[in-house]
Amino acid sequence: MTAAREERLRLDAASVDNARTTLLQLLARAGVYSGDAEELIGLVEAGALAVAHASLSGDGRQAPPGSGEPYAEGWRDGSRAVTDGLAGLADRALDAAVAAEPGTDPDDRPPVGRMEVERAKVAVVPLFLSFSEESDLDPEVTEQVLASALATMGVRQRAAYPGRLTAFATDHRSHLERLYATYGPGSAIAIHGRYTLVHSPTSLAVLERLAVRPAELREEWDAAELPPAWLDGLTRAWDATD
Structure with a gap:
């Protein structure tokens, strides 16, 4: 990937935060409670990570056709590390969105919001x-x-x-x-x-x-x-x- 293309595709943390803040402000003007808006945005973020994990866990783990076994094994190990990391991020994002403490019993049934x-x-x-x-x-x-x-x-x-x-x-x-x-x-x-x-x-x-x-x-x-x-x-x- 060329440096120019890499720069064009990159979305930095400040830009993501700006988009999130803008959306929260627009929803507030529409009368959506900030806590509800935060929850919905958090679920979208957690879902995006979960979808990325599912996508990369499938064909994304396969090495390019014609690769030798040592290369393919390294490819699989690297893909596994990436997908495992995405799975962890998705879990933490979901916990944050639903305000659940890490390690909370998934069968706990708090009052419905x-x-x-x-x-x-x-x-x-x-x-x-x-x-x-x-x-x-x-x-x-x-x-x-x-x-x-x-x-x-x-x-x-x-x-x-x-x-x-x-x-x-x-x-x-x-x-x-x-x-x-x-x-x-x-x-x-x-x-x-x-x-x-x-x-x-x-x-x-x-x-x-x-x-x-x-x-x-x-x-x-x-x-x-x-x-x-x-x-x-x-x-x-x-x-x-x-």
Whole structure:
């Protein structure tokens, strides 16, 4: 790489800090609390490092074709050192973003924060709309339901929950299509009653939690004093469309 190209590609710490500060100020003008903005930016930074690590851990570890074994072995060792370093940076960035102390038990379940609920909401709505053309999203109920689902997870798991929801929707797409066609918006089932939750995007979050942490979800559900019939109705609808 020529010196001119290297200079053109380099982004120094001061420039990165400038971009971060500018973004924080713009978000503050839009009414976003500074702590929430810092958390979101931190998650983006941690995610960028994690994506870089995943990319370099794949084909990036392979030596160029035609390399001799000594060269290839040195290439692999160097690549391993770089990817291990990136993994460490990504972990530390994630801990900083979610304010977790290094070595914290990932299953620790602190109170759910407002931004965690907002991130979950942003994740479930488009996923739900891939199964239904409409949704009944009651703001207060949505927050209560999502907070109950998130309370079953540690902070690191909450940060990765959008990806988990996406995987759940992909893995169970045909089942979910039958569920929402039979019980969701536009079906003959009334929104009121035991199947109320099927008409809400939060049903995806609840179903995912029922699949992996049913006891914890029911515990948090009861603590939030949410209607037991909603949970039972969603479970019955899921089983009936299996």
